[in-house]
Amino acid sequence: MNRSQAMYVYLNAFIEELSRNGVRHVVYCPGSRSTPLAMRLAEHPRIRCWLHLDERSAAFFALGMAKRLREPVALLCTSGTAAVNFAPAVVEAHYARVPLVVLTADRPPELRDAGAPQTIDQVHLYGRHVRWFMEMALPETSPELLRYVRTVAAKAVALAQGSFPGPVHLNFPFREPLVPEPPPEMTAGERDPWSGGRMPLGDRGEECRDGRRLGNPVDGWHDGNLRSGGEAPYVAVRSGRLVLDDGTIERLAGWLSGTKRGVIVCGPQTDPAFARAVGKLAERLQYPLLADPLSQVRCGRHPLSAVVEMYDALLRVTAFAEKAKPEVVLRFGALPVSKPLLQYLSRHADARQIVVDGHAMWHDPVFSAAEVLQADPAWVCERLCVQLGEAAQPQNRGAFAGEGRKTGGEWLSWWQKANRLARQTVERRMSDADAVAGDADTGLFEGRLFPELAGLLPEGCLLYVGNSMPVRDLDSFFPALQKELFFLANRGANGIDGVVSSALGASAAGEEPVILVIGDLSFYHDLNGLLAAKLHRLNLTVILVNNDGGGIFSFLPQAEHPEHFEALFGTPHGLSFEPVVKMYGGRYRRVGDWEQFSQAVRTSLEKGGLSVIEVPSRRDANLNAHRQIWREVAQALEASL
Numbered sequence: 001m002n003r004s005q006a007m008y009v010y011l012n013a014f015i016e017e018l019s020r021n022g023v024r025h026v027v028y029c030p031g032s033r034s035t036p037l038a039m040r041l042a043e044h045p046r047i048r049c050w051l052h053l054d055e056r057s058a059a060f061f062a063l064g065m066a067k068r069l070r071e072p073v074a075l076l077c078t079s080g081t082a083a084v085n086f087a088p089a090v091v092e093a094h095y096a097r098v099p100l101v102v103l104t105a106d107r108p109p110e111l112r113d114a115g116a117p118q119t120i121d122q123v124h125l126y127g128r129h130v131r132w133f134m135e136m137a138l139p140e141t142s143p144e145l146l147r148y149v150r151t152v153a154a155k156a157v158a159l160a161q162g163s164f165p166g167p168v169h170l171n172f173p174f175r176e177p178l179v180p181e182p183p184p185e186m187t188a189g190e191r192d193p194w195s196g197g198r199m200p201l202g203d204r205g206e207e208c209r210d211g212r213r214l215g216n217p218v219d220g221w222h223d224g225n226l227r228s229g230g231e232a233p234y235v236a237v238r239s240g241r242l243v244l245d246d247g248t249i250e251r252l253a254g255w256l257s258g259t260k261r262g263v264i265v266c267g268p269q270t271d272p273a274f275a276r277a278v279g280k281l282a283e284r285l286q287y288p289l290l291a292d293p294l295s296q297v298r299c300g301r302h303p304l305s306a307v308v309e310m311y312d313a314l315l316r317v318t319a320f321a322e323k324a325k326p327e328v329v330l331r332f333g334a335l336p337v338s339k340p341l342l343q344y345l346s347r348h349a350d351a352r353q354i355v356v357d358g359h360a361m362w363h364d365p366v367f368s369a370a371e372v373l374q375a376d377p378a379w380v381c382e383r384l385c386v387q388l389g390e391a392a393q394p395q396n397r398g399a400f401a402g403e404g405r406k407t408g409g410e411w412l413s414w415w416q417k418a419n420r421l422a423r424q425t426v427e428r429r430m431s432d433a434d435a436v437a438g439d440a441d442t443g444l445f446e447g448r449l450f451p452e453l454a455g456l457l458p459e460g461c462l463l464y465v466g467n468s469m470p471v472r473d474l475d476s477f478f479p480a481l482q483k484e485l486f487f488l489a490n491r492g493a494n495g496i497d498g499v500v501s502s503a504l505g506a507s508a509a510g511e512e513p514v515i516l517v518i519g520d521l522s523f524y525h526d527l528n529g530l531l532a533a534k535l536h537r538l539n540l541t542v543i544l545v546n547n548d549g550g551g552i553f554s555f556l557p558q559a560e561h562p563e564h565f566e567a568l569f570g571t572p573h574g575l576s577f578e579p580v581v582k583m584y585g586g587r588y589r590r591v592g593d594w595e596q597f598s599q600a601v602r603t604s605l606e607k608g609g610l611s612v613i614e615v616p617s618r619r620d621a622n623l624n625a626h627r628q629i630w631r632e633v634a635q636a637l638e639a640s641l
Contacts, residue, residue, distance in 0.1 A: 001141055001183055008180035010139035011040045013146050017153035019046045020233040022161075023074050023101060027062040027505075029055050031078020033118065034105035035178040036139075038076060047074075050508065050536060055082050057529040059089030060490075060498030063098055064505025067488055068462065070270055072099040072160040073505075079106045080118035083125055088497050093167040094129040096268075096334075096492025099160035100167040102130070108138060108173045122171050132159045132168045138175065147234070154235035163242055164359040241376040242358050248373070249380075252354075253387035256328065260411050262287040263326045264306075265341065267333030267363065268294035268491050269377070277381035278332060279303030284388050288415035292336045293474050294489055299481045308415050309480040310422035313633045315340035320418065320637055321347060329353040332377045334491060335363050337475040342366060356380050418641055425636045426477065427451070429629050443618035444594070445625045446470075446545055449517065450478040452594055453543075456601045458513060462486045464503040466518035467496050470545060474517070486512075496522035500542070501529030507538045513605055514539065520546040523577065530584040533610040540611075541604040547617040548572045577612065586610030 001009075015037075026041050027050045028034070042049050050065075052058030055077050066073040077083055083104040093100045107119045124133050134152055137145060156168045256262065264287050266278060275295075279302045282289040289306040291297035298309055308314075315321050321344050329351055336342065342365065345353065349368040356373045357363070373380060430448045450473055457463065463485060465471045471489050490502055500523065503516040523544055533540055549572045578588040587604070591597045591613060604611035 002181075003139075003175060004177050004179060004181040005183045006141045007036050007139040007174070008040070008182050009141045010145065010149055011036055011180060014149045014153050015040055015044055015047070017150040017234055018074065018101070018157065019044060020231060021154050021157035021237070023072055023157060024048060025050065025062075025065060025069075025509075026074040026076060027052060027058050027065070028076040029053065029058050029078070029082060031082055031105065032178065033107065033174060034076055034078040034103075036174055036180045037103060037105065037172060040180060041074075041076065050532075052532060052535075054528040054531070055085035056088060056498060057501040057526060057532065059086040059100075060092075060501035060526070060529065061505035061508070061532055062100055063089045063093055063096075063490070063498070064464070064488070064502030064507075065509045066093070066098050066100055066505075067096070067270065067502070068486075068506040068509040072101050072157050074101040074103060076103045077105070078118070079104065079122065080120050082118075083122055084120070087126060087129075088493075088495065090126045090167050090169075091129050092490050092492045092495065092498070094131075094492065096490065097165045098167070098492070099165045101156050101160050102126070102167055102169045104169065104171050106171050106173045108175045125171070126167070126169055129167070130169045131162075131164065131166045132156065134168075134170050136170055136172045138173055150234040154233055154237055158237040158239070162239060164361065241379050242374060243379055244373060244375045244383075249383045249387050252373075253384050256285055256384070257388055259327050260286075261325070261327040262411075263324075263329050264289045265329060265331045265336060265345070266291045266295035266297045267331070267336040268292060268489070269333040270296060270488075271378055272296070273378040274332070274381070275300050276302035277378040277385070279306065280385050281381040282306035284385055286409050286412045287330070288412055288419075290336075290341060291480075292333070292338070293478050293487045294337070294471075294491060295333050296486065298478065299483055299485045299487075301482065301484055304480050304482060306412060307480045308419045309478070310419045310426070310633075312338040312340055312476045313422045313426065313630065314418055314637070315344045316630050317634045317637050320641065323641075324415070326351045331355045331363075331369075332357075333363075335365060337471055337491070414641075418637060421636050421640055422633050423479065425633050426629055429632050432628070443547070443616045443621055444591075444597075446547070446615070446617050446622050447473050447477050447626060447629065448594065449543065449545065449597075449615060450474050452597060453515070453517075453601070454479050454481060456598060457483070457485055457515065458605065459484050460486075460512040462488065462506055462510070462512055462514045464499070464506055464514060464516045465489045466499045466516070466522045467491070467494050468519055468522065470517045470519055497525045498529070499523075500526035501532065503542075504529060504532045504538055504540055507540050508532075508536060513541070515541045515543065515601075517543045517545065520544060520548065520573070520575075520577075521571070524573065524575065527577075527580055530581065530586065530610065534585045538610070539608040541601065542610070542612040543601075544577065544612055544614045545617055546577075546614050547619045547622060548574065549619060577614070581610070581612045584610065586612055588612045588614070590614040590616065592616075 025048050028038055029052050041047055052061060059075055062073045062075045086102060104122055106122050107116050112119055123135055156170055160168045262285055264282050275297045278297060283303050283306055288308045290311045291307050298307060325348050345368055346366040352370045353368045354371045355362045355364060355369045356377045358376055360374060362372050446469060465474050488506060490499060499518055503514055507514040581588045589600050591600055600613045
């Protein structure tokens with residue numbers, strides 16, 4: 001068997017094992033050295049390949065797809081700097097715990113450090129930002145190598161989606177010729193080698209011309225002793241929920257049942273089972289549930305009675321944050337978006353703060369955790385509810401914040417009253433904020449965008465949000481709704497790159513509509529990503545908040561230095577994005593008021609395809625409008641509470 005034929009059989013075994021372990025999608029970029037993998041992947045009947053011309057955009061597309069599917073997506077490129085362009089998305093996947101299987105093609109060992117073109121050091125290219133790296137063996141068809149390549153495929157998928165999900169990296173060195181060819185026994189007219197049909201030489205175990213034994217083609221070439229058959233993987237990897245012993249649950253439930261002033265904090269996470277479990281736990285304990293939208297807890301058909309969505313506004317008020325001193329904080333999920341919430345946790349670091357996370361790399365930027373429970377968060381909530389029984393129902397559990405004895409539900413009732421007051425104040429002031437932010441010619445108040453969207457999003461819609469101001473306004477202003485919505489953002493490394501591609505990847509992964517809210521600088525960073533919408537006919541509504549620069553810097557101390565602010569931080573660009581959107585086959589509309597905005601969103605959802613809706617804003621006026629709202633909330637709280 002020659003080199004091309006060995007490559008064909010070797011890669012068939014690897015790719016089939018990827019498929020059997022659950023990989024359904026591969027995002028690939030064109031290149032020469034990756035030809036063997038690209039050609040064999042393109043012919044696999046159970047793997048869909050998504051072409052991208054730009055490696056950075058391709059990697060973020062795979063990231064968005066994997067986030068929405070909650071399963072590994074493979075990523076393929078050629079050798080050299082092409083692989084380096086995957087790095088930003090690999091870093092984001094590492095910190096956001098998104099499963100990616102990164103496949104990079106490479107020159108063979110003898111061409112490295114020899115001046116060969118498109119050759120760089122790709123060994124451990126992504127450093128500690130991957131869960132596992134493997135320098136793959138050169139293709140052979142010995143029984144040992146075929147067992148090896150199947151095992152590596154199974155291990156890569158298992159590690160990518162394990163208890164600590166994230167990216168894995170497999171580096172494939174290939175010698176020329178790069179076009180894989182089937183062995184002579186796989187002649188034209190025979191059934192597809194992936195289909196499980198017969199091979200020309202008959203059933204498993206019949207000898208081939210080179211003396212080896214040939215198996216069923218779905219199994220590839222092997223030593224006649226392949227353990228699996230049919231659709232079963234060669235290595236079956238099983239995993240389960242990470243749980244705690246009964247004694248720990250009993251101890252915690254007993255303590256919580258006697259503790260009145262508790263708060264539950266939910267940061268970004270995507271487990272669909274978590275929202276109902278934590279909602280029930282909050283109701284049992286009568287604890288306020290401070291739910292970041294990215295936790296998937298703020299909206300849905302699960303219990304919402306304990307959700308306090310206006311915490312970002314409430315905790316900006318020093319008097320409220322002091323009076324709301326908790327005895328215990330239960331924390332789930334990744335780092336919440338809200339800075340006032342983090343300051344609140346830091347301010348009350350003497351409270352017993354319990355972090356529940358599925359692995360040892362828990363999130364604790366304020367270093368206040370007193371206890372870490374390494375277990376599945378939904379399971380912990382479910383078991384606590386069972387253990388608590390009626391013990392945590394409203395009862396007299398002591399006073400809070402210096403007040404007299406109260407019934408057990410009054411701690412939550414006090415939070416709920418403040419939440420209603422803050423929400424009513426914000427709703428009343430939204431129109432005034434538009435007047436502060438500008439007018440139809442100069443800008444709209446960015447914070448109003450999310451309350452407006454709340455009534456426009458259809459059931460099941462996915463809202464993808466860019467970093468900097470959009471994700472913060474989402475957290476501050478999106479109301480709790482009894483509506484199934486899904487929220488995503490790239491909050492692993494919190495970068496502004498690749499967000500358009502991530503949203504398009506999420507769109508490709510499902511049938512429900514996807515809306516992306518993004519700032520102008522982040523949109524500019526990933527204009528290349530729009531090509532995916534045209535190539536793959538994807539549906540995406542982009543709401544482009546255009547304040548001509550870096551809006552978030554107006555909220556930071558840098559803004560106090562006007563002599564350097566615009567040049568170093570404001571960075572106005574003066575770009576018109578309409579021609580670029582039209583180049584990629586999209587529709588573009590700039591709106592001047594909220595009625596036009598609502599009409600544009602509805603039209604985009606009805607027509608499908610790529611649509612960009614520009615919402616103009618002024619950075620200085622937007623800052624003033626935000627500050628005015630926070631002042632109004634503080635005044636209302638001080639007068640009432």
